[in-house]
Amino acid sequence: MSPKIAFIRAGSVRLTLDLINDIEHEKGLSNSSIVLMGIDEKSLDAIYKLTTRLSNELGDSLELEKTTNRKAVLQNADYVINTALAKAKTHEDGYEQYEKTRKLAERHGYYRGIDAQNFNRVSDYFTFTNYNQLKLALDIAESVQNICPDAWLLNTANPVFEITQLVQRETDAKIIGICHGFHGAHSLFDTLGLDSSRVDWQVAGVNHGIWLTRFRYDGENAYPILDNWIKDNASDWEPSDPWGYELSPAALDMYDFYGKMPINDTVKNNTWKYHYDIATKKDGMGNLVE
Numbered sequence: 001m002s003p004k005i006a007f008i009r010a011g012s013v014r015l016t017l018d019l020i021n022d023i024e025h026e027k028g029l030s031n032s033s034i035v036l037m038g039i040d041e042k043s044l045d046a047i048y049k050l051t052t053r054l055s056n057e058l059g060d061s062l063e064l065e066k067t068t069n070r071k072a073v074l075q076n077a078d079y080v081i082n083t084a085l086a087k088a089k090t091h092e093d094g095y096e097q098y099e100k101t102r103k104l105a106e107r108h109g110y111y112r113g114i115d116a117q118n119f120n121r122v123s124d125y126f127t128f129t130n131y132n133q134l135k136l137a138l139d140i141a142e143s144v145q146n147i148c149p150d151a152w153l154l155n156t157a158n159p160v161f162e163i164t165q166l167v168q169r170e171t172d173a174k175i176i177g178i179c180h181g182f183h184g185a186h187s188l189f190d191t192l193g194l195d196s197s198r199v200d201w202q203v204a205g206v207n208h209g210i211w212l213t214r215f216r217y218d219g220e221n222a223y224p225i226l227d228n229w230i231k232d233n234a235s236d237w238e239p240s241d242p243w244g245y246e247l248s249p250a251a252l253d254m255y256d257f258y259g260k261m262p263i264n265d266t267v268k269n270n271t272w273k274y275h276y277d278i279a280t281k282k283d284g285m286g287n288l289v290e
Contacts, residue, residue, distance in 0.1 A: 002031040002063075006077040006151075008070065008140055009038050009084030015156060018180070019081065020051045024058040033063040037073035044068065070140075074147040081154045082140050082163075086132040130159065134166055141167040141175065154178055160207040179207045184264030188212070188246045192229050194222070203263050212261040226261065239285075250274050250284035 005023065007016060016036070023029045036051065038044035048066040055062045067073050074080060137157060144153050153175040155163050164177030182203050189196050194217055202214035215222045230252060237247055245251060251267045262269070267285060274284035 002033055003029065003078040004033045004035065004076055005029070005079045005081065006073040007034070007036045008073065008080060008082045009157075015083055015180075016047055017050060017054060019156075020054055020062070021058070024055065024062065030059075030061045031063075034065070035073045035077075036064070036066045037068065037070060038066075039068060041068060070143055071147060074143055074151075077144075077148045077151045079154060080140075080144050080148065080151050082137065082157050084136055084140065084157050086136040130162075133157070133159070134163065137163040138166060138170060141171045141173040145171050145173045149173075152176060156180075158207075177207065181208065181210055181264035181266070184246055185212060187240075187244060188226075188261065188263070191240075191247055192225055194225070205266070208265040209269050210263045210266050211258070212263055215261070223261075226255075245285040248285045253284075 007019075020034070023032055023034070034051070036044060036048055038047070044066055048064065052064055055064060137155065141153060144151055149172070151174070153167070153173050155167070155175055155177050156179070157163060160177040160179050164175055167173055167175045185201055185203060186196055189199055189201075198218055199222065200214065200216040200219070201212060203210040204213045205211050215226075217225060229247075234247070234249075234252060237249075239245060239248070245267045246264070248267060250270050251262055254262045254267065254270055270284075274281055
């Protein structure tokens, strides 16, 4: 029997499409029933059209539906993917709340705010004032526990670590926290000219804070390859895309200090010296998304 996969608040175009693509390419999931749930009908319609088009181009094996009803999407679900970003009681968009916090912090010398993980060194989500987000995640977990208690809840909504821990403590829902950050290791390997199939690697840490703790190429320690690249190429480095900061000056500074290479968003999880204005941030991490 094909599994039913429920997306809660499927309004994230980038994340939802990436997940649909992964599902299409996974043999055991390629005939899944996918139900997209969102409270904003306009954004829900948009992501439904995009996912339908993607599914058609990849073979049209998925059964796609959409709904604005949380209870309906959870009925008989085998997997529930939470991508939700809460709105405030003022009904502002979640990102509008981010901007208010960030602008307040900028008046005190911290570009992009002070209220995210490690006091906004990541600049992705609230830590101190994220009651709405944590409450929403807990509400979703309780709904899963009551309606489809055997389903696995896959949490991709930030703050991943905090939400996952909260749900584990306060509910009986079966939850796993998932972050895409480990993919950054492949960008590192590509830049170094390594064949990924010959790399034996491991990352360890928490969301937005992971390090390349094992790095071997053809069975040999590969960190000397990185050291040689730094010696010969670091001064000429330029980002290949807005998210390409794996070998930025900030990343290499962290590698020099900690002795292990930071991966993906971990690079943004560095010291205040890279964050007090946009010019400094770009000098440290390249032309990244503001």
